[in-house]
Amino acid sequence: MPDPTPGSRLPTPDGPPYFPTVLPSSSRAVFAALRHRNFRLFLTGQFISLCGTWMQTVAQGWLVLHLTDSAFAVGLVTAMGSLPILLFTLYGGVIADRVNKRRFIMVLQCLMLVEALTLGVLTTLDLITVEWVMGLAVFFGFLTAFEVPARQALVAEIVDREDLMNAIALGSSAFNLARVIGPALAGILIATLGLPASFFANAASYLAVIVSLVRMQVPHAEGRSVTPLWTALGEGFGYIFGKRWPRALVIIVTTFSIFGFSFMPLMPVFARDVLGLDASGYGVMVASVGAGALAAAFFMAAFGSRVRQSRLVLGSSILFGAVLIAAALAPNLWSAVLLFTLCGGVMALNGIAANTMLQTEAPDELRGRVMGFYSFMVLGLAPFGSLQAGWLAEHFGVRVAFSLGGVVCLVVASAVAWWMGRAVRELRDRREQRGGVVELERRERQ
Template identity: 45%
Template sequence: MTVSPSPTVTDARLPQFLRALRHRNYRLFFIGQLISLTGTWMQSVAQGWLVLRLTDSPALLGIVAAASSLPVLLFSLQAGTVVDRVSKQKLLLATQVAAMLLAISLAVLTISGLIQVWHILVMAMLLGFVNAFDAPTRQSFTVEMVGREDLLNAIALNSSIFNAARMIGPAVAGLLVALIGEGPAFALNAVSFIFVIASLLMMRLPPFTAPKASRSSDQLKEGLRYIKQERRVQALLIQAMAISLFCFVHIPLLPVFARDVLGTGAAGLGALSSASGFGALIAALILAQLGDKLRRGRLLIFAALLYPLLMIIFTTTRLLPLAMLLIGVAGWAGVTTMALTNTLIQALVPDALRGRVMSVFTLILMGMSPMGGLAAGVLAEMVGSVPLVVAASAVIGWAIIIVVNWRAPFLRQL
């Protein structure tokens, strides 16, 4: 059952785009996540640069990204059944502690000079296992903190802190890596987890009541059966899959774009990531302020079709300022697409099935994207051109999005 704690801040004291913060539990979550996610993005950029420095291989950049996604592909659906049966607060505490321990290990190995590529691969895979449980739990927990009325606003604010961190973290990581190496970025990420763990411990939630026990395989089938029968959710997930698998392939390959295509170093990589985060932050703030007034279905279709076109143009530029502009607008389109998809799915799905359905969304968003990056990295090494492979992949994604919207015209009415 969805439970939302009573607001402790009057609406009059908060701007419209911050109204989800009237819920005490969500305020705690918001602050903890803002700090922790900044550290997460620092680690992401530093890790990509470390792999490139150690191996000089686009394929290995994709392999490391794929290593983090493999557990998501293997376990996220089963994780969804766990999310629907246990306390989400306690499960998030467990995942955050585990992620902190992995960050500490990576920092120690890097600072000591013992780090090797296989260490990074193993830790990426372990973090992927953690994320297989963390992501659907986080997605499903939002509605319990704010209720359905403020759900879109909370999802938009979640995107805003994610992308504010995406602006700050890469820029700081780029400077740290350029000045003193990757190790300190990993260490700061480990410290950042303390804040989100503290925020979870400070929450006041009603006692958790476990649902009636049933076999997890039956629960999983029930969730998949619902997706098969609900055409709106099915179409939203297929469109998200097209973007994640074919249009996000540039993400693990950004170090190659920064160094070999645009001729910049670690600071340039941080600038590209921050520009993407800035565009994404703008999208999140617009949705937070105007989400209830927008025609969500039409905006979703526009943003979904725009994203691959921007990535195709991005692969043709050799100027850093223009590349930052293009990837910034793409950041707006990507977050608009995924935040609206997330919101529309959660608005359609019954409470009892939310964890299982959101685990499929997690599989698509976090599991398939790195696998697309792996395939793109391997192909790029074979043909000798990262921009060509990224552009071709975006064309495929764009074509799938067109077909989905042709076969599911009802999406524009959502």
């Protein structure tokens, strides 16, 4: 059977493999998507801005811990910042399909700059309180709910379809390289210049992405959807839940968002209270997650087109649960660095494969809504994960919170893999039966 063409579906109406397993040859080059000028500008600006965002993330977690000395407060601030994403991301996906995405993102980035600047000024003047941090986190979450679907959908407008997976992998590489650099810089700035320096650095970093968006020229960027809001949302839901593989992705991504990724907000507590580290050690530990994810992202950029994406999603899901359990038991900094590096790598493999499976198949007119729903699962459900992990850490310890999350991810991923494996076997049996009947009829006609 010949390889499917870009964007085509394999002839399996309700069973795996639902998405193409072989992507275009041009995506096999590590930097194929960089041949597009708009994407080069976009990626450069995003990388600088993401470094600043990670600096603020580290500094904000340390600030809340300093103000409250409470693991639950750290989780609560993260949860409150994610709550607007839960409430508005689906609507943000609809908006992304209706507006000029480049201009829309520019406005949102300007408002994010104001948020970071405000946090820095309040901290400098010693007027900051946990209530202020929480309020600004909610405001940032509201902006993120609209920015993320538009930003992810914009990528498909500035690269060719055959370079889409490579663009996603390079975007993940930039994100995770920033995750390495940002926390490391934050640790240095906190130790030398104090917490406000990280917030001001983040505010300055938004200028890079704003300038890159101004210089981009995106043809046909105007949105096309004019259907009513609830009808538009229904179209997106119908696409997501209409096939077996998207449903499997929903189960896995939802589980990871609530029980797996919730270890990230608790890393300052794990660093200080379990391993006895200072801000610099905490920054190293957070950076290790980014280092693993960066390595995995480069692997996907170079070799992702040669790997069956469905198997990669299922395999990485199971492996992540096991590694997170091991990380919860880490006795010192360097064992934690090793295990969190593995966590970051497996997370990146899983995220890139799932993102590619959705974006490659999504129709142009639905891509904003599809990515809005994906963002809703990845980011919008995080408040529940932060709250449950924070509560568990407060009452039973951080190791228990991490371990329980790993166990849930491992069990659910294994169950989904068994379910999808059975579906594959049933589909193969039906094909063999149909093939046998066709062969018998052919012989009878002879």
